[in-house]
Amino acid sequence: MLPRTRRAWLHAIISLLLVLGGISMASVTALARHYDRLELARVAAIASLIFVALIVIFVLPPLFRSARVEIATLDLPFSISAGGWLFIAILIVVAFAAGNTGNNLLFLIFSVFVSALFIAWAAGRIALRDLQVQARFPDHIFAGESAPVLVAVNNAKQIWPSISILVEARIIVSSERAKVEKRTLAHFTYIPARARVEQRVEQNFAKRGRLIVTGFDLSTRFPFGFFRLRRRLRTREVEIIVYPKPEPLGDELHLLPIAVGQTQAMRRGAGHDLYSLRDYQPHDNLRHIDWKATARARRLIVREFTAEEERRVHIVFDIASCAEECHPLRFERAVGLAASLIAHFIEERMEVRLTLGEESGGYGSGPDHLYACLRRLAVVELPTGGRRSLEAIAFDEEYAILLTFAPHGTIPARIWRQSHVIHV
Structure with missing residues (x-):
């Protein structure tokens, strides 16, 4: 037990x-x-x-x-504030005193209090009626960084304005077993009738992961603050991916793109070293014609050059080596390190390939490839199975950086020769 x-x-x-x-x-x-x-x-x-x-x-x-x-x-459509409970307590006392004494003044005060409750309820319901909400999130959001969110509320009422409207988003956190949480987006003090009001707010998402916006909650404490009335708006589900935030690397990792991962490709390309001579073809550039070879062969001969040196790195994130006793904070630190490595090497204009466990991607460079890799890292989860053998990891001919949770001394010699091992 x-x-x-x-x-x-x-x-x-x-x-x-x-x-x-x-x-x-x-x-x-x-x-x-x-x-x-x-x-x-x-x-x-x-x-x-x-x-x-x-x-x-x-x-x-x-x-x-x-x-x-x-x-x-x-998740009731209303809640009573502390001031509301105090008002209700006073109302009960006045009602009890009026019933026992029969004093007309107390009955008048009681009727005024009841009218105030009715007005508070009716005004709050009118303020929430006929409102439409739109929220625009940025395409790329990093954990721990402020992200600008544009929130717009459209008041479709013909006469009545809406006052003191709080907009909250209902978000499903997929990494926490479909946990639903509310996130405050914006507070609109005054929304005129037949008008649209926008606010640009900063939102900070503390953790990486996949978030799904399922709708919005509108609430108001207008006019007296006795109640907080709510109205739920359902919208189509919107997926938000929060990337792990890349951090600056240490000096020893900063030198990796200079020391390794650079190979000269023995293939045709747009480099400067001579690759071969061949006959001229109609699509060839006239500047590549070798006139001396053309004079000797008495036909047009062009030069072919080798491609520029390739700078490639293969980042292997061995998530399967994280056993059941692996702490979530340790796993998150490894995810952040993988994101930092990818961002660093892409900034160095290298081609990067990311392998997550048994799922391997292709080589690429540039911002689009960076965001694609960060998206994969954003949704990776802590494995639930036991630790697996490192022998199952497949390395290609390029240089690799291995992020592993395996203990020191358990890395096979083959992997040591083919990669730079980082124990998390």
């Missing part, structure tokens, strides 16, 4: 015993008074008060917290 479950059972048993003890002492007090056992009744009454105090201290707070959680999960 887990410790948390054991504590829950222990708390439930203690709460039950306290409630049974209080009921028993109250019953003993009633029976003692019925049979004129005043001393026993006094002792039982004191004991029952002690049980009541213990129940108030140990039983009621957890029940209150559980009730708040249950109410929050219901």
Whole structure:
């Protein structure tokens, strides 16, 4: 049995015993008074008060917290503020006093209070009616960085404006078992009738991953702040990918593109070294004609050149080596390091290839390839299976950088010869 479950059972048993003890002492007090056992009744009454105090201290707070959680999960279309609860308490006191005394002034005050509640409810519902929301997120969002989001609200009402409207996005976090959370986007103080109002806000996403916007929640505390009324708007689902943020590399990794990964391609290209001589063809550039060879052969001969040196690096992220005991923070640090390596080598104008476990991509360079690799890293998840052997990793002929969770001394010699190993 887990410790948390054991504590829950222990708390439930203690709460039950306290409630049974209080009921028993109250019953003993009633029976003692019925049979004129005043001393026993006094002792039982004191004991029952002690049980009541213990129940108030140990039983009621957890029940209150559980009730708040249950109410929050219901996602009711309204909630009562602290000022609203105070107003309702005063309303109940005034109603009780008016009923007991029959004072007309108290009845008048009670009717004014009830009218204020009705006006607050009606004005809030009118403010939320006929509103449409649009949100435009940037194409590329990095974790931990501010992203500009354009939020627009269109008020389709013909006469009434909308005042104090809070816009929240309902977002499904796919990496947390479809957990739904609300994110505050913008607060609009005043939206005129038949008008569209926009706000540019900065949003910060702390974690990488795939987020799905399923709709928006509009809420207002207008006019008195007694209630927060809500209205849910459903829209088509919008996927947001939050990239891991690349960080600057250390000095030892900064020298890698100079020391390794550079090979001269023995193929035709647009370089400067001579590759071969051949007969002229109609699509050839006239500047490549070798006139000396043409004079000797008495036909047009052109020069072919080798391609410029290729600078390629293959980044292998060995996610399968992360066993069940691998801490999530360690895994996130490895994802960030892989993103930093990709961004660094692409900035050095190298061709980069990313392999995630058994999923391998192709070589590429430039911003588009960078964002494609970061997108793959953004959705990679901590493996649930056991650690796998490194022998299954396939390396090509190019230089590779291996990010692995495997312990030191377990890397095969073949991999040491073909790659630069980084233990995370």
